[in-house]
Amino acid sequence: MPSISTKGQSMPESPIRKLVPFAEQAKKNGNHVHHLNIGQPDIETPQVALDAIKNFSENVVEYSHSAGFESYRVKLADYYKSVGIEVDSSEIIITTGGSEALLFGFMSCFNDGDELIIPEPFYANYNGFSTASNVKIVPVTATIDTSFALPPIEDFEKMITPKTKGILICNPGNPTGYLYSKEELETLRNIVKKHDLFLFADEVYREFCYDGKEHFSVMNLEGIDQNVVLIDSVSKRYSMCGARIGAVISKNKEVMATILKFAQARLSPPTFGQVASEAALNTPQSYFDGVITEYVERRNVLVDGLNAIDGVKCPKPSGAFYAIAELPIVDAEKFCQWMLEEFNYNGETVMMAPANGFYSDLNKGKNQVRLAYVLNVDALKNAVKCLDEGLKTYKTTIEKSTVVPASAQ
Amino acid sequence: MPSISTKGQSMPESPIRKLVPFAEQAKKNGNHVHHLNIGQPDIETPQVALDAIKNFSENVVEYSHSAGFESYRVKLADYYKSVGIEVDSSEIIITTGGSEALLFGFMSCFNDGDELIIPEPFYANYNGFSTASNVKIVPVTATIDTSFALPPIEDFEKMITPKTKGILICNPGNPTGYLYSKEELETLRNIVKKHDLFLFADEVYREFCYDGKEHFSVMNLEGIDQNVVLIDSVSKRYSMCGARIGAVISKNKEVMATILKFAQARLSPPTFGQVASEAALNTPQSYFDGVITEYVERRNVLVDGLNAIDGVKCPKPSGAFYAIAELPIVDAEKFCQWMLEEFNYNGETVMMAPANGFYSDLNKGKNQVRLAYVLNVDALKNAVKCLDEGLKTYKTTIEKSTVVPASAQ
Numbered sequence: 001m002p003s004i005s006t007k008g009q010s011m012p013e014s015p016i017r018k019l020v021p022f023a024e025q026a027k028k029n030g031n032h033v034h035h036l037n038i039g040q041p042d043i044e045t046p047q048v049a050l051d052a053i054k055n056f057s058e059n060v061v062e063y064s065h066s067a068g069f070e071s072y073r074v075k076l077a078d079y080y081k082s083v084g085i086e087v088d089s090s091e092i093i094i095t096t097g098g099s100e101a102l103l104f105g106f107m108s109c110f111n112d113g114d115e116l117i118i119p120e121p122f123y124a125n126y127n128g129f130s131t132a133s134n135v136k137i138v139p140v141t142a143t144i145d146t147s148f149a150l151p152p153i154e155d156f157e158k159m160i161t162p163k164t165k166g167i168l169i170c171n172p173g174n175p176t177g178y179l180y181s182k183e184e185l186e187t188l189r190n191i192v193k194k195h196d197l198f199l200f201a202d203e204v205y206r207e208f209c210y211d212g213k214e215h216f217s218v219m220n221l222e223g224i225d226q227n228v229v230l231i232d233s234v235s236k237r238y239s240m241c242g243a244r245i246g247a248v249i250s251k252n253k254e255v256m257a258t259i260l261k262f263a264q265a266r267l268s269p270p271t272f273g274q275v276a277s278e279a280a281l282n283t284p285q286s287y288f289d290g291v292i293t294e295y296v297e298r299r300n301v302l303v304d305g306l307n308a309i310d311g312v313k314c315p316k317p318s319g320a321f322y323a324i325a326e327l328p329i330v331d332a333e334k335f336c337q338w339m340l341e342e343f344n345y346n347g348e349t350v351m352m353a354p355a356n357g358f359y360s361d362l363n364k365g366k367n368q369v370r371l372a373y374v375l376n377v378d379a380l381k382n383a384v385k386c387l388d389e390g391l392k393t394y395k396t397t398i399e400k401s402t403v404v405p406a407s408a409q
Numbered sequence: 410m411p412s413i414s415t416k417g418q419s420m421p422e423s424p425i426r427k428l429v430p431f432a433e434q435a436k437k438n439g440n441h442v443h444h445l446n447i448g449q450p451d452i453e454t455p456q457v458a459l460d461a462i463k464n465f466s467e468n469v470v471e472y473s474h475s476a477g478f479e480s481y482r483v484k485l486a487d488y489y490k491s492v493g494i495e496v497d498s499s500e501i502i503i504t505t506g507g508s509e510a511l512l513f514g515f516m517s518c519f520n521d522g523d524e525l526i527i528p529e530p531f532y533a534n535y536n537g538f539s540t541a542s543n544v545k546i547v548p549v550t551a552t553i554d555t556s557f558a559l560p561p562i563e564d565f566e567k568m569i570t571p572k573t574k575g576i577l578i579c580n581p582g583n584p585t586g587y588l589y590s591k592e593e594l595e596t597l598r599n600i601v602k603k604h605d606l607f608l609f610a611d612e613v614y615r616e617f618c619y620d621g622k623e624h625f626s627v628m629n630l631e632g633i634d635q636n637v638v639l640i641d642s643v644s645k646r647y648s649m650c651g652a653r654i655g656a657v658i659s660k661n662k663e664v665m666a667t668i669l670k671f672a673q674a675r676l677s678p679p680t681f682g683q684v685a686s687e688a689a690l691n692t693p694q695s696y697f698d699g700v701i702t703e704y705v706e707r708r709n710v711l712v713d714g715l716n717a718i719d720g721v722k723c724p725k726p727s728g729a730f731y732a733i734a735e736l737p738i739v740d741a742e743k744f745c746q747w748m749l750e751e752f753n754y755n756g757e758t759v760m761m762a763p764a765n766g767f768y769s770d771l772n773k774g775k776n777q778v779r780l781a782y783v784l785n786v787d788a789l790k791n792a793v794k795c796l797d798e799g800l801k802t803y804k805t806t807i808e809k810s811t812v813v814p815a816s817a818q
Contacts, residue, residue: 001605001635001636001661001663002518002574002575002605002606002607002635002636004517004518004663004664004667005516005517005518005519005520005523005667006520007516007517007520007521008516008517008518008667008668008670008671009667011667011670011671011674012670012674013670013673014475014670014673014674017475017673040471040472041469042469043469044468044469045468045469045470049470050465050468050470053462053463053465053681054462054463054464054465055463056459056462056463059453059454059459060450060451060452060453060454060648060649061454061458061459061648061649061650061651061652061685062449062650062651063449063650063651064651066423066426096505096509096653096675096679097675097676099674099675099676100505100675103675107414107416107417107541108413108414108416108417109411109413109414109417110414111414111415111416112416112521112543114414125673125674125675125676127674128670128671128673128674128675129674132516132671132674134521134543165411166411196410196411197411198411226410226411227410227411239469239470240469240470241470241471241472241676241677242470242471242472242473242677242679242680242681243470243679243680243681244505244653244676244677244678244679244680252410254410254413255413258413258414258417258418258420259417261417261420261421261422261423261537262417262420262537262541264422264423264426264534264537265420265421265423265508265534265536265537265538265541266505266506266508266509266512266534266537267506267508267534267650267653268650268651268653269653270505270651270652270653270679270681270682271651271652271653272462272651272652272679272681272682272685273679273681273682276470276681
């Protein structure tokens, strides 16, 4: 039997999905599981997008252009203008989700062994795309004490080597929900310019900014337009993760021409998803207003509820729909598994993502969990109550001899 | 400005798409272009698949399982049983087209620099997926004189080195249309077993077999079930290239577990495409009977027409919907460009794919073109007439001093 590749062996398993079998068991045991573990929004997809699919009238489901439908790219450029980003449709390539945008971007910009600096905790799948492209992730650690703000620029400077080729940020952040300020981004701009690096920015949560804070795009950083590669997706914006439509955007013509060659090899992005995504650009502002109001209320219920639990610490995020909480336990992965396998409160339990999967080293963030507030307010209240009861039981039965206050770890 | 990667630089451009600007010019000049250059069928997508899309009734377009919808995989296993291939749904992972199946398969099975033997001419995008995965393609050349039959197994044996890790075939073949016999596949089985190689087989044209010949799947080769990786797609079978739904299938659990990790990193295959593909499994046999009848008639019109042209040689293929023709000219790429830029016959011209893009070396197959018979019979007749007239003009005006009979090249 021939052996699998070393790359295949080193591909990480999804930290979000590895507890799935325990959740399935919890359900078989008759318990209701509150899924705070995955960023699958429950928000309805805009009706205009669903209608476009229902009205699909072609008789042959053809390939599109490898860069995506021309009509979609033209309208997408208008959308970017409407959020203050000046791009031409020729500076946009439609991809199969933000995932493919990252993979093609990495393969086009980074040689085997090149180093990519990423503030951690970071979106776990960056590990996967880096492994697939032979890129080495160099983490710079953000801390819960600063609500996961951008680490001091000296921390980045210290990690620069001759192999450093880029920096990747997610703004607003998954898993932290932190929204970088213009000032933070300008410090990044300086280091990018100084060392002539690529700056990849995953801005798929652009619309999800709260408390009157505004999103500032890396596309508007001055003097580095040849360095910036923007990653985008319709998945969260229009609550249509399954459409698998994203985009990669850059003013760097050589980067775009190279990405197009990878895009040609896979022929085209999905046709149905593009039809839905093009139509989704006509979503009325009232839809987004409603969504933002809903998420702010959810965030408040979840984060305020968590901080009211003894020993739990959870910074209130200004963007996206995630929060990281530190729990008064030693090993969040064991606790998350126990919550599914052993615990229920009135027939309910909570599924969370252990946060160590969002760090480059599984020994970091061991007492943290990531929570996605993708359930309605009532469900979130029940989930918080459940977690509160779960922590009490866990501390008095399982970790009774080993409890260490979170602040002392 | 940071430089792009060496991998990006070495990614091949699509040989099928690089003449596109000249075709656009021909259209602007008022000429009708017969597109024989690309495998985009004009056959209608089955109504059951289109209806499923029109009836999509979910309110949220969610991610599916990373391996694809369970319900789709279960029905797909039944489909394979119906064509004589015994697989369990757990041995199937749904991918974003056959393209992603190849990429994940290569990355899971091959280390950087590993060698993959492919009979050439081969589907041009195998070059792209190999470059993306750092795999080295080692070609074994098939010739037009044998209608592109499997080259003698000694030719494969000669190319085996300590770095050889796999063999890839496409059956029936794109771009040759050749259908490998059971006997040919059994010689491959022997070499795969002897050297413990992976055998990748792209069987996306399985249903397109003519003249009473039957397709034999590599899944039914005895004694190498841990070596075989099957690549499939709905694109051609149901004429829905734009759905971007494929599959990778193997009995090797380690390979499948590894591919699943790559699949998890990109979250899920497209939801709409899966809905259409699951429904397409209910396509009545009458649909396929009609399609096969249509393709046989088209093939005969095209191939017989080509062979009637002075100096043209075109073996009659038994599968897929492509043919490779040798033309009585020196440089098919120049000729194809000329046909678009300079020539028309009654306001019509033909777009073909220069066949050298389907070889590992652009100097091979220089006087060959690949033709896809994806137009109706009347259009094909006109295209053949156009090509006939074009060749006459080209030979008497452009290549008048350099014409060499094809057989002497």
